[in-house]
Amino acid sequence: MKDEQIIDLFWQRDKQAILETEKSYSLLLLQLARNITSSKEDAEECVNDTYLKLWNAIPPKRPVSLRNYAAALVRNQAIDRYRKNLSRGRSENLISITEELEDIFGQVENEYDSLELKEILNAFLGQLDKKSRVLFVCRYWQAESIKAIAVRFHMKESAVKMRLARTREKLRKYLEKEGIYI
Secondary structure, X not given: OOHHHHHHHHHOOOOHHHHHHHHHHHHHHHHHHHHHHOOHHHHHHHHHHHHHHHHHHOOOOOOOOHHHHHHHHHHHHHHHHHHHHHHOOOOOHHHXXXXXXXXXXXXXXXXXXXXXXXXXXXXXXXHOOHHHHHHHHHHHOOOOOHHXXXXXXXXXXXXXXXXXXXXXXXXXXXXXXXXXXX
């Protein structure tokens, strides 16, 4: 079933909307949540919470892409779960990812809201070659490990790390050029 049809089911308050969303996107949502939480059980809870959030948000919202909207919701759920687990002394999966970007975005985040940052990142990503863009998104949006990315793209881990480091440096220079990063 297409996104628009599923969204129509949400608007009609038809419970079939949840089942159709699950059929279409459960694997994507589970993988994204698991990449962040490093726990199958936590990931499943995040996905279930996402279905509830979708039910409560549609209507009044009408997302353009149900896939992207659900992915953003599950990602936020997983990050919240990760933070909760971290405060309890569990899970260190995201620490390396945030450390990789911290020196770039530590100063920027305080000065710009999330919509501005999104536009800035999209403009930057639009300038990259396809492989660099995909690797960047896999690592920093989908929270995939270096090892998983290397396997997925038939690369050595060192090559993935080097490409990501070069992309981060390009991002830093891009932000400097735009007057965003000092």
